[in-house]
Amino acid sequence: MTKNPTTGAQPITFHPSGNAVGKPGTPYLTNCWYAAALSREVQGEDMLARQLLDTSVLLYRKADGEPVALHDRCPHRFVPLSKGKRDGDDVVCAYHALRFDCTGQCTHNPHGKQVIPAAAKVRSFPLLEKWGFIWIWMGNEPADASKLPDFGELDNGPASGIGHTYMPMKANFELIIDNVMDLSHVDHVHGEIISTRGQLTPQIPPVKEENKTVNVRWEWAQTPPMGIFAPFMQKPEESARHFVSVTWYAPATIQLTIGATQDDSAGLTLDQTVGQYDLHTCTPANANETHYWFATRRNHNVDDEGFNQFKIDAMHNAFVDEDGPIIEAVQREMNTSDFFSLNPVLITSDAAPVRVRRLLKQMIEKEAEKLASGG
Ligand code: FES
Ligand SMILES: [Fe+2]
Structure with a gap:
């Protein structure tokens, strides 16, 4: 490792979690995209401070609307830059007024002869803005847009047919993934709006693993139909066939499609049922806290803004x-115990979440090996 010729210090190596303070080891997959915020959470001149993968991140928008993410730590005395103020597209530190541009480069030092120290730079993180989310790349490899799966179905329809919500949770992100990959809890935890009338619990759903994704799918009939769909059925009191298909994508996004139909000839797909296309996405703040977002695009009553708000509020409240x-x-x-070290009892409904835990662990180990070998 080359020493800094001016200070003799070791150069800062960015930890793969994006944490420049060099904490050893990371429990996270890092060369991938995580949600950093909803698009609407980063607005105007505001600066949003958010901990992501144990790292303080500052999010804001340039005057042209493009989002920016910087390590939220001034390299002088480590004040979060989010405590400072905006100067156009730049940020001025609250403590001694070093100014940084949106690439993280210091552009102004008001002190002494105004020399800008070579090390006066903060890390900036690549972002993509899609489907109402701002996605961040915090790994050591160059950002790869092709690694963000296509959730374009979220854009398919009017603004009044989609809702987004944010639900911070004091829990490790894998517990949230477990919860969505195992919907057998639905009738035991949730109330009327998503009850399956006891139909889901007895099932052993097929689980498929392919291309580093895990899918689990349930099909059943219930009377009356699920509460979120019954009002849109021809016969709201009578039986309807239902399906739900849940797919996990690394590192922490789950796409869930659910629908119901009373037409015997209809296929159990989104386009042939009254249904919705949902995204659950999680980003660890740290080992014990997670940013959890949910988006839902429905294919019925899509122009009703009042219903849209009612629906997203109801789903938000059910999760929270x-x-x-x-x-x-x-x-x-x-x-902080590791899940498997506690020897959990496993039952049939654990197949999908356990598959996800094992696959994610393998991917994290592979990434760590690559990093250790200098790759
Ligand atoms: S801590 Fe930021 S300028 Fe001193
Ligand atoms: Fe649930």
């Missing part, structure tokens, strides 16, 4: 008030 307390209680009980 019903899943949230259970997941957070699990976190408190497990504390």
Whole structure:
């Protein structure tokens, strides 16, 4: 490793988590895209401070609307840059007023002879803005846009047919992934709006692993139909066939499609049912806290803005008030223990979440090996 010729210090090597303070080891996959924020969370001249993968990140928009992400730490005395103020597309530190541009380069030092030290630079993170989300790349390899899966179905229809919401949780992100990959909890945890009337629990759904994704799918009939769909059925009191298909994409995004139909000839697909296309995406703030976002695009009553708000509020409340307390209680009980080290009892419904845990672990280990070998 080459020493800095001026200070003699070792140069800062960016930890793969994006954390420039050089913490050893990372529990995260890093050469991939995580959600950093909803597009609407980063607006105007505001600066959003958010911890992502143990790293303080500052998010803001340039005057032309393009989002920017910088390590939220001034390299002088380590004040979060988010405590400072905007100067056009630049940020001025709150402590001694070093100014940084949106690439992280210091562009002004008001002190002494105004020399800008060579090391006065903060890391900037590549971003992509798609489907109402800002996605961030925090790994050591160059950002690869092709590694963001295509969730373009979220754009398919009017603004009044899609809702987004943010649900911070005091739990490790893998507990949230477990929860969505195993929907057998639905009838035990949730209320009327997504009840399957006991139909899901007895099933052993097929689980498929391909191209580093894991899919699990349930099909069933229930009377009356699921609460979120019944009002849009021809016969809201009678039986309807339902399906839900849930696919995990590394590192922490789950795409869920669900629908119901009373037409015997209809296929169980989104375009032949009354249904919705959802995204659950998680980004670890740290080992014990997770940013959790949900987006839902429905294919019925799409022009009704009032219903849109009602629907996203109902889904938000179901996750926050019903899943949230259970997941957070699990976190408190497990504390920082590794899930498998506690010898959990496994039942049939664990097949998909366990497959995801194992696949993600393999991917993290492979990334760590590559990094250790200098690749
Ligand atoms: S801490 Fe930022 S300029 Fe001193
Ligand atoms: Fe749930």
